């Protein structure tokens with residue numbers, strides 16, 4: 001049997017881009033014709049490594065994919081070398097893509113249960129495929145409640161999807177922002193994402209929580225939900241660490257015995273308690 005080299009990258013192309021906020025774009029990236037990659041279903045929450053030749057490589061999550069078209073979407077905030085090159089060069093840029101890697105969101109465990117999503121900033125990107133999967137398979141899951149926070153109303157990603165998310169049967173979307181600039185209209189919550197806990201309807205019984213955002217946000221999300229009676233095994237967090245190999249070989253992403261690239265990036269809170277160098 002011939003094993004596929006897990007480092008093997010494929011040359012892909014950015015077909016188009018969509019501006020979400022001034023520093024965040026969704027990239028629609030297409031695999032070459034005949035690529036095997038999109039024949040294996042990608043799991044929500046998994047990641048790929050994208051490299052730009054001569055610049056560098058970094059991990060990014062899927063925000064959607066289309067098997068038929070062999071195109072996937074990834075939503076990226078510009079912070080450094082790779083991301084600023086992607087934003088500057090945009091459509092037509094060739095990139096090298098390897099993966100998918102890692103353990104995604106617990107969609108099997110979530111079957112038949114209520115789902116609570118708590119996202120902050122760019123953290124909504126890896127959770128978008130969860131929302132879409134639930135919408136497509138509506139009867140397989142219980143209620144869906146999405147709590148999403150950003151710095152200001154202009155920093156909310158996927159704003160043009162909000163109406164369709166609200167139209168998913170038995171689903172709620174609660175938004176919050178840290179602050180509202182003078183002169184801007186905003187009729188929803190102001191405050192950190194945990195201030196939405198008073199308004200949410202999801203109860204701890206038979207529900208599962210998926211959260212992604214800055215680690216300090218996830219710390220307070222976990223603290224608040226555990227105090228409300230949610231169980232550590234039902235609370236899933238997606239962690240971010242600097243990565244090189246993506247397949248548990250280099251140790252860059254290691255936290256104690258866990259490799260974020262292989263054992264995560266999604267972990268149940270019960271697996272993280274007591275690990276070193278973690279805020280959560």
Ligand SMILES: Cc1cc2nc3c(=O)[nH]c(=O)nc-3n(C[C@H](O)[C@H](O)[C@H](O)COP(=O)(O)OP(=O)(O)OC[C@H]3O[C@@H](n4cnc5c(N)ncnc54)[C@H](O)[C@@H]3O)c2cc1C
Nearest residue numbers: 047058059060061075076077080081082083125240241265
């Ligand atoms: C599993 C996973 C999924 C991710 N998904 C997404 C996603 O969907 N969208 C998204 O926008 N981002 C995502 N990220 C984050 C993304 O990979 C990082 O932001 C990445 O660093 C961007 O690469 P860059 O070359 O543009 O930035 P870099 O040039 O690496 O710089 C990024 C930031 O890190 C700082 N930095 C640089 N080197 C170091 C160092 N050695 N130690 C500490 N800090 C340093 C820089 O000052 C800068 O602030 C994900 C990360 C992980 C682990």
Ligand code: FES
Nearest residue numbers: 244246250251261
């Ligand atoms: S990135 Fe190399 S061990 Fe995780």
